[in-house]
Amino acid sequence: xxxxxxxxxxxxxxxxxxxxxxxxxxxxxxxxxxxxxxxxxxxxxxxxxxxxxxxxxxxxxxxxxxxxxxxxxxxxxxxxxxxxxxxxxxxxxxxxxxxxxxxxxxxxxxxxxxxxxxxxxxxxxxxxxxxxxxxxxxxxxxxxxxxxxxxxxxxxxxxxxxxxxxxxxxxxxxxxxxxxxxxxxxxxxxxxxxxxxxxxxxxxxxxxxxxxxxxxxxxxxxxxxxxxxxxxxxxxxxxxxxxxxxxxxxxxxxxxxxxxxxxxxxxxxx
Amino acid sequence: xxxxxxxxxxxxxxxxxxxxxxxxxxxxxxxxxxxxxxxxxxxxxxxxxxxxxxxxxxxxxxxxxxxxxxxxxxxxxxxxxxxxxxxxxxxxxxxxxxxxxxxxxxxxxxxxxxxxxxxxxxxxxxxxxxxxxxxxxxxxxxxxxxxxxxxxxxxxxxxxxxxxxxxxxxxxxxxxxxxxxxxxxxxxxxxxxxxxxxxxxxxxxxxxxxxxxxxxxxxxxxxxxxxxxxxxxxxxxxxxxxxxxxxxxxxxxxxxxxxxxxxxxxxxxx
Numbered sequence: 001x002x003x004x005x006x007x008x009x010x011x012x013x014x015x016x017x018x019x020x021x022x023x024x025x026x027x028x029x030x031x032x033x034x035x036x037x038x039x040x041x042x043x044x045x046x047x048x049x050x051x052x053x054x055x056x057x058x059x060x061x062x063x064x065x066x067x068x069x070x071x072x073x074x075x076x077x078x079x080x081x082x083x084x085x086x087x088x089x090x091x092x093x094x095x096x097x098x099x100x101x102x103x104x105x106x107x108x109x110x111x112x113x114x115x116x117x118x119x120x121x122x123x124x125x126x127x128x129x130x131x132x133x134x135x136x137x138x139x140x141x142x143x144x145x146x147x148x149x150x151x152x153x154x155x156x157x158x159x160x161x162x163x164x165x166x167x168x169x170x171x172x173x174x175x176x177x178x179x180x181x182x183x184x185x186x187x188x189x190x191x192x193x194x195x196x197x198x199x200x201x202x203x204x205x206x207x208x209x210x211x212x213x214x215x216x217x218x219x220x221x222x223x224x225x226x227x228x229x230x231x232x233x234x235x236x237x238x239x240x241x242x243x244x245x246x247x248x249x250x251x252x253x254x255x256x257x258x259x260x261x262x263x264x265x266x267x268x269x270x
Numbered sequence: 271x272x273x274x275x276x277x278x279x280x281x282x283x284x285x286x287x288x289x290x291x292x293x294x295x296x297x298x299x300x301x302x303x304x305x306x307x308x309x310x311x312x313x314x315x316x317x318x319x320x321x322x323x324x325x326x327x328x329x330x331x332x333x334x335x336x337x338x339x340x341x342x343x344x345x346x347x348x349x350x351x352x353x354x355x356x357x358x359x360x361x362x363x364x365x366x367x368x369x370x371x372x373x374x375x376x377x378x379x380x381x382x383x384x385x386x387x388x389x390x391x392x393x394x395x396x397x398x399x400x401x402x403x404x405x406x407x408x409x410x411x412x413x414x415x416x417x418x419x420x421x422x423x424x425x426x427x428x429x430x431x432x433x434x435x436x437x438x439x440x441x442x443x444x445x446x447x448x449x450x451x452x453x454x455x456x457x458x459x460x461x462x463x464x465x466x467x468x469x470x471x472x473x474x475x476x477x478x479x480x481x482x483x484x485x486x487x488x489x490x491x492x493x494x495x496x497x498x499x500x501x502x503x504x505x506x507x508x509x510x511x512x513x514x515x516x517x518x519x520x521x522x523x524x525x526x527x528x529x530x531x532x533x534x535x536x537x538x539x540x
Contacts, residue, residue, distance in 0.1 A: 159466065178469045192462010196429065199448045199478030206476045208469030 003031035027057035059262035068096035080105035088157035092262035139165035237261030273301035297327035329532035338366035350375035358427035362532035409435035437465035507531030
C-alpha cells in the first residue's frame with residue numbers, strides 16, 4: 001500500500017542526492033505520512049526563506065500560489081482597469097488571484113458558497129464586491145448586476161452553470177483562464193456547457209493550464225511574492241486541520257465547500 | 271424593406287467618396303440586389319487584381335479566405351509536422367485551412383457530410399485523409415482511428431458532439447480555433463459540451479475570432495494568396511447558383527449541407 005500524496009513541506013532526514021542534504025527543508029509532492037522516502041525530484045523545491053510560515057509553501061508560496069500567478073499574469077494578460085471575475089474566490093488560488101488583480105488596478109468580484117466566505121473576500125482580501133452563488137437563482141442576472149459593462153477576465157475554478165453564465169457576460173476580447181472545474185469533479189456525467197457560441201461573437205480566448213509547465217518561473221514568482229507577504233500587501237488565509245487523522249475529513253470538505261482558505265493538514269510539528 | 275446583405279463583388283457606377291470612383295470593382299458587404307447604394311465603407315475593399323475570377327473575392331480572396339488565413343496562422347500558431355483536424359472541411363474556409371496546413375508540412379484530416387465531399391478533400395485538396403461524419407456512429411472512435419497520436423490543432427466549424435469528441439483526442443498544448451459552430455445555429459437550445467475538463471488536463475488553448483478584427487492584414491494576405499492561386503498551389507471549389515432567384519435555396523443549402531465548396535450566387539454578369 002502506498003500512502004496518498006499531495007503537496008507538502010518536509011525536512012530532509014537523510015539524502016543521497018547532491019542537491020538535498022540532511023536538515024534541508026523542502027516543498028513538493030510528499031506522502032500523507034510522518035516519514036517517507038522521496039524518489040521523484042521533479043517539482044521538489046528547497047525552501048530558502050524561513051521568515052514566513054512553513055505552511056505557506058503548501059499554498060501561497062507553493063503550487064496554489066504559482067497557479068494563481070501563472071493563471072492570472074501569464075494566461076490572462078491583464079491590464080489596469082479591467083473587470084475581473086473569480087469563482088471559488090476564497091480558495092487558496094482564488095484569494096490570491098483577486099489580490100493580484102487589485103494590485104494591478106482591476107475591478108474584482110468573486111463568488112463563493114457562504115456568507116462567511118463572501119465577507120472574507122470583501123473585508124480581508126479587498127475584493128470590490130462578492131456574492132454567494134448559492135443565494136442566486138439566476139447566475140446570469142447576478143453577473144449582470146455586478147458587471148453591467150461585462151467581464152474582461154474570468155478566472156475559472158468551478159465550471160458548469162457558472163461558466164455558461166459567465167460566457168454570456170464576457171466582454172469582447174475577454175480571456176478565460178481555466179484553472180479548475182470543481183463543480184464537475186464529483187458528477188458521473190459533466191454538465192454540458194451551452195454558450196460556447198460566445199467564444200466567436202466575443203472573440204474570447206479560453207485556456208487551460210497546468211502549473212507544472214511553469215516551474216521554471218518559480219524563482220521569479222518568489223521574488224514577487226516574498227516582498228508582498230513581508231510588507232503585508234497580500235493577505236492569506238489557511239484552514240489548518242491538526243493531525244493526520246483529520247486529513248480525510250479535510251479532503252472531503254474541499255468537495256463540499258466546507259473549508260475556508262487554503263486547507264492544510266498539519267501532520268507533525270518539528 | 272431592406273435587401274439581405276452578404277459578402278459580394280460589385281462595380282462602382284457612381285461615387286461621392288474619394289477612394290472609390292466610377293468603374294472600380296469592390297468586394298465587401300453588398301445587398302442581394304442588382305443595384306444598390308453602399309454607405310458603410312468599413313470592410314469594403316477595392317479589387318486591384320483581376321487576373322483571377324472576380325467571384326474569388328467572395329471566397330478565397332475575401333472574407334472566407336481571410337478567415338482561414340487568420341484562424342489557422344494567427345490563432346493556431348501551427349508548426350511543421352503537427353496533426354491538424356478540420357470539421358466542415360469542404361466548405362469555403364475549411365478547404366483553405368487544409369491546404370495551408372499541407373503547405374506547412376502538417377498531417378491533415380477533414381470531416382464532411384457526404385462521400386462527394388470526402389472525395390474532394392482527398393483528391394482535389396490533398397488532405398491526407400477524410401471521413402464522412404454521418405457514417406460514424408462513434409466520433410471519438412473515428413478520431414482515434416485517424417489520429418492515433420492525437421490532434422495538435424483543431425479548426426472548429428461545427429461544434430456540439432464533434433467538439434466533445436475532439437476534446438477527448440487533443441494532444442497536450444493543443445490549440446482550437448473556433449471559426450463557426452454550424453451544427454448549433456438551427457437548434458432552439460445548443461447542445462451542451464461536456465468534455466471541457468480536457469482544457470485543463472491537456473492545457474488546451476481555445477479561441478474564437480472574427481475576421482473583421484484582422485482587416486489590417488488583408489494586403490499581407492493577398493501577397494501570400496495571389497501567388498498561390500496563380501501558381502496552382504492552392505485549389506478552390508465554388509458552387510455557383512445562377513440568378514438572384516436561386517439565392518434562398520442556396521442559403522438554405524448551407525444549413526443542410528447540400529452545397530460543395532464556397533456557395534456563390536451570381537446575380538448579374540457585366
